[in-house]
Amino acid sequence: MATEKEQELLEKLANGVVNYDEEAVKEAAQEWLALGLDPNKAVFDGLVKGMQECGRLYEEQEYFVPELLMCADALYAGLDILRPHMKSEDVGVRGQVVMGVVQGDVHDIGKNLVKVMFEAAGFTVHDLGRDVPLEKFVEEQLRTDSEIVALSAMMTTTMVGMKNIIKAIKEKNPKAKIMIGGAPVTEDIAAKFGADGYAKDASNALKDAINMISSLRDLT
Amino acid sequence: MERGFELMTMTSRERVLGLFEGKEVDRIACYSGMGNVTTAALEQLGYRFPEIHGDAQKMAAAGASSYHLFGYECAVIPWDMCVEAEALGCVMNAYEDVAHLLYPTIKEKIIHAPEDMSKVTIPPDYPERGRFPVVMEALGAIKKEIGNEVAVGTWLLGPFTLAGQIMDLNDLFKLVFKKPAEVNALLDTLADGLIMVAKKYKEAGADYITIREMGAPTDVLSPRSFKQVIKPHLEKIFSQIDSPKILHICGDTNLIIGMMNECGADAISVETKNDLVKSREVIGPEPLLFGKIDGYNVLVNGTPEDVERAVLESIEGGVDAVWPACDIWPTAPLSNLRAMVETVKKYGAEKWARKNR
Numbered sequence: 014m015a016t017e018k019e020q021e022l023l024e025k026l027a028n029g030v031v032n033y034d035e036e037a038v039k040e041a042a043q044e045w046l047a048l049g050l051d052p053n054k055a056v057f058d059g060l061v062k063g064m065q066e067c068g069r070l071y072e073e074q075e076y077f078v079p080e081l082l083m084c085a086d087a088l089y090a091g092l093d094i095l096r097p098h099m100k101s102e103d104v105g106v107r108g109q110v111v112m113g114v115v116q117g118d119v120h121d122i123g124k125n126l127v128k129v130m131f132e133a134a135g136f137t138v139h140d141l142g143r144d145v146p147l148e149k150f151v152e153e154q155l156r157t158d159s160e161i162v163a164l165s166a167m168m169t170t171t172m173v174g175m176k177n178i179i180k181a182i183k184e185k186n187p188k189a190k191i192m193i194g195g196a197p198v199t200e201d202i203a204a205k206f207g208a209d210g211y212a213k214d215a216s217n218a219l220k221d222a223i224n225m226i227s228s229l230r231d232l233t
Numbered sequence: 234m235e236r237g238f239e240l241m242t243m244t245s246r247e248r249v250l251g252l253f254e255g256k257e258v259d260r261i262a263c264y265s266g267m268g269n270v271t272t273a274a275l276e277q278l279g280y281r282f283p284e285i286h287g288d289a290q291k292m293a294a295a296g297a298s299s300y301h302l303f304g305y306e307c308a309v310i311p312w313d314m315c316v317e318a319e320a321l322g323c324v325m326n327a328y329e330d331v332a333h334l335l336y337p338t339i340k341e342k343i344i345h346a347p348e349d350m351s352k353v354t355i356p357p358d359y360p361e362r363g364r365f366p367v368v369m370e371a372l373g374a375i376k377k378e379i380g381n382e383v384a385v386g387t388w389l390l391g392p393f394t395l396a397g398q399i400m401d402l403n404d405l406f407k408l409v410f411k412k413p414a415e416v417n418a419l420l421d422t423l424a425d426g427l428i429m430v431a432k433k434y435k436e437a438g439a440d441y442i443t444i445r446e447m448g449a450p451t452d453v454l455s456p457r458s459f460k461q462v463i464k465p466h467l468e469k470i471f472s473q474i475d476s477p478k479i480l481h482i483c484g485d486t487n488l489i490i491g492m493m494n495e496c497g498a499d500a501i502s503v504e505t506k507n508d509l510v511k512s513r514e515v516i517g518p519e520p521l522l523f524g525k526i527d528g529y530n531v532l533v534n535g536t537p538e539d540v541e542r543a544v545l546e547s548i549e550g551g552v553d554a555v556w557p558a559c560d561i562w563p564t565a566p567l568s569n570l571r572a573m574v575e576t577v578k579k580y581g582a583e584k585w586a587r588k589n590r
């Protein structure tokens with residue numbers, strides 16, 4: 014059971030994220046550590062809980078993209094303080110993801126939201142940005158040995174480029190899991206292109222990624 | 234009788250421009266304020282997509298092609314959204330050596346930190362920089378070739394979308410909250426530049442101009458932000474450029490349609506996601522509303538029957554011109570594009586709400 018003080022700080026963390034108040038988040042995180050409390054709890058019952066509320070507000074069209082990016086910054090401010098104090102087994106590093114928008118496509122708003130969800134949930138994200146040439150994805154996957162590669166495309170012609178990226182990555186590293194998304198992508202297309210997963214939005218993308226990682230770990 | 238005869242022999246040009254002038258026209262026109270070149274045309278002309286953005290002659294030929302090929306009632310250039318940013322010093326990528334069709338993007342921006350926002354100024358010779366002269370030369374050439382038959386159109390980005398080209402859009406989004414005064418100052422500066430260019434485009438031969446603020450739908454920005462950082466600058470632009478002038482926004486626009494209507498444009502154009510009936514409920518029957526044929530899912534992937542259905546849905550939704558929802562995706566088959574034009578010809582008088590009031 015959380016004490017009253019703990020409860021107060023967890024709320025301050027969550028509200029700080031929702032109200033994109035970086036200062037409040039930093040203060041609460043520092044106070045939490047000063048009290049010698051478990052940083053893992055602050056992340057998952059404070060920061061991440063706040064971010065989930067932001068996701069709800071976004072779905073209700075109360076919050077929009079800029080608001081979410083501001084909330085994410087508040088979340089990162091808290092993570093920066095808390096993460097170094099987490100024991101490695103609880104850091105919650107669920108895995109590594111290489112992420113980017115494919116060549117010829119600058120639409121990166123959706124990808125950035127997916128990234129926020131992944132980082133909040135404890136993934137290490139190697140973000141290649143937008144307009145990323147095919148080879149970059151292959152190289153980055155090999156360099157980081159990431160379990161997952163997440164590709165985003167918002168235009169139909171750029172989406173077609175995903176097929177070659179998937180092929181190239183699978184050739185070099187058949188174990189890598191690939192998920193794709195973006196408005197023109199569908200379940201069918203993902204299957205046709207040989208991707209391991211598809212999600213229509215950021216929260217489903219996260220669920221899929223967690224499943225992928227657990228299935229990989231079950232194998233080893 | 235005589236007036237009826239006049240209406241029957243109307244040219245596309247008279248039909249398109251007459252509506253803005255408040256004249257009686259025979260039917261709804263089928264045209265666009267945005268890119269509509271086809272790969273079919275490019276093949277005929279022997280051009281590759283990357284070549285037509287920087288060569289006035291090729292731009293003009295490609296710009297006139299949709300009128301020639303499927304009777305589209307306009308000729309519109311350019312196709313890429315890098316012209317305004319390039320003239321401010323950004324570097325564009327036309328993907329010359331990529332085999333499949335890609336739209337140009339900006340590869341080098343000019344604002345890298347919030348402090349850089351206040352350093353942006355509009356050079357006095359802005360309309361003579363970058364590819365603006367190419368667009369103007371092409372406008373003149375098109376005007377000369379088919380300007381008596383069709384209306385010649387061009388477009389410029391809205392200031393917010395332009396800002397997203399010259400700096401990282403993520404940063405811009407956050408700065409809207411963190412430094413609203415600085416963002417508004419930048420957008421005001423960019424608006425001045427766009428006004429200068431719009432005037433030159435008109436002189437060069439453009440009959441109408443569309444301002445595309447495509448980075449500002451409610452898929453992205455809140456109505457609150459629209460009111461604070463989008464609307465004031467659009468109002469300024471529309472109060473200072475000549476008619477006809479149209480405001481286009483992609484994506485979801487139902488929550489902001491009322492504000493779009495207050496920006497001072499002569500018409501508003503919306504994307505497929507807009508519910509036209511709901512829009513009319515907000516803005517009423519009077520304002521000119523254009524839209525909203527999906528330029529990819531219907532015009533590329535659909536059948537001619539799907540196209541006909543989409544055209545009817547737009548007309549019955551109360552549009553005053555059948556426009557695509559955004560650029561027509563170049564691989565759209567001519568059979569679909571012809572079906573679009575033919576359906577508008579067939580039903581554009583009979584089912585036009587404005588005509589039958």
Ligand code: B12
Nearest residue numbers: 118119120121122123165169194195196214215218484559
């Ligand atoms: C905003 C916008 C822009 C902005 C983009 C800014 C940026 N940095 O991202 C600007 C103004 C720059 C822009 C430019 C262009 N655009 Co645009 N744009 C849009 C618009 C209006 C909204 C897209 C958006 O951000 N939505 C909000 C986000 C949150 O949603 P999302 O991206 O879908 O992401 C969610 C999911 O898809 C999913 N997801 C996303 N990525 C991933 C990845 C993985 C792995 C997973 C699992 C899930 C996932 O999760 C996300 C969050 O829930 C759409 C219209 C529309 N109806 O979608 C057009 C649209 C995408 N654009 C279009 C076009 C044509 C262009 C241009 C080519 C125009 C031009 N003439 O140059 C240029 C692109 C140039 C280039 N080469 O890239 C067309 C594409 C048509 C097609 N063929 O499919 C659209 C569909 C408009 C239309 N109706 O025709 N655009």
